Amino acid sequence: MNIEYPKLTPRLICEEVSGLSLSDIKLTKRPWDRFRPDTSPWWLVPSTDLLHYKYAKFYFNWKDDKQEAINCGLYVEKGLDESLSPVYSSKQARNLMMNKNWSWHRIVNSFNDSYFFEAISKINKTISAVKIIMDGGYVTEPTSFDPYHDKKIKWDKYCFLVDTNSEKIVIESSNRSSYTLKLHSIKTRQDLISAINELNKDQWLWLNLFVCIETPSKTNKRISDSVKEVYENFLKHLLPLMG
Numbered sequence: 001m002n003i004e005y006p007k008l009t010p011r012l013i014c015e016e017v018s019g020l021s022l023s024d025i026k027l028t029k030r031p032w033d034r035f036r037p038d039t040s041p042w043w044l045v046p047s048t049d050l051l052h053y054k055y056a057k058f059y060f061n062w063k064d065d066k067q068e069a070i071n072c073g074l075y076v077e078k079g080l081d082e083s084l085s086p087v088y089s090s091k092q093a094r095n096l097m098m099n100k101n102w103s104w105h106r107i108v109n110s111f112n113d114s115y116f117f118e119a120i121s122k123i124n125k126t127i128s129a130v131k132i133i134m135d136g137g138y139v140t141e142p143t144s145f146d147p148y149h150d151k152k153i154k155w156d157k158y159c160f161l162v163d164t165n166s167e168k169i170v171i172e173s174s175n176r177s178s179y180t181l182k183l184h185s186i187k188t189r190q191d192l193i194s195a196i197n198e199l200n201k202d203q204w205l206w207l208n209l210f211v212c213i214e215t216p217s218k219t220n221k222r223i224s225d226s227v228k229e230v231y232e233n234f235l236k237h238l239l240p241l242m243g
Contacts, residue, residue: 008217008226010060010070014042016227017058017235025242027058032148039067043075046242051095053077053147056103056242058235063214071131072230073212074238078104080142081203093142096206103243107209108200110241111193119241120164124233127213129161132192136199136207137178147206156181160192180205211238 059075079098
């Protein structure tokens with residue numbers, strides 16, 4: 001007898017991961033769109049803050065509109081440089097200014113001291129490539145900018161495939177709308193590290209970095225078993241990067 005298992009969604013994965021034993025880190029479930037929770041992307045944030053730009057967090061989102069696969073991984077943002085604070089002191093803008101407590105600094109350090117790629121090397125050997133999705137652009141008016149809902153700004157977006165067994169990195173796709181991110185020459189891990197350090201110097205640049213693997217939404221397993229496999233094979237190795 002063929003058993004029909006429920007389709008995985010970002011929400012279901014988020015809920016299942018939140019129920020697993022995740023060390024001492026307490027995670028809060030947050031939908032991207034609370035009015036459409038069953039189809040919305042979801043975060044697991046190591047805080048109860050409603051605005052969670054500064055935290056590294058787990059993120060679950062559809063690969064594309066076909067909803068045949070879900071990207072699951074760690075999401076972190078580079079905010080605007082704190083030196084801009086005297087010019088933009090409104091509450092809205094202040095939330096976008098990156099101080100020393102932002103997780104972004106820890107992620108940059110993890111690239112520079114090889115910790116990030118050491119974590120990648122520990123994932124299940126059946127995963128031959130990890131995706132790193134980077135998108136971003138310039139924010140010239142922080143008082144009216146919302147990173148999660150602003151659809152008017154055209155940004156650049158790259159998707160890289162990082163070989164887990166070598167130094168090789170391949171660009172899977174790119175969409176350059178503003179020609180701000182010049183990442184087309186990245187071919188190795190060192191290229192990526194150098195690019196991240198250069199981007200880190202840009203005061204006005206907002207950058208999203210998403211390290212993930214892809215899992216099909218249709219599965220021949222129970223939801224709990226499918227999600228536990230994603231967690232054990234991949235997510236748990238990124239958990240220390242949350243801090």
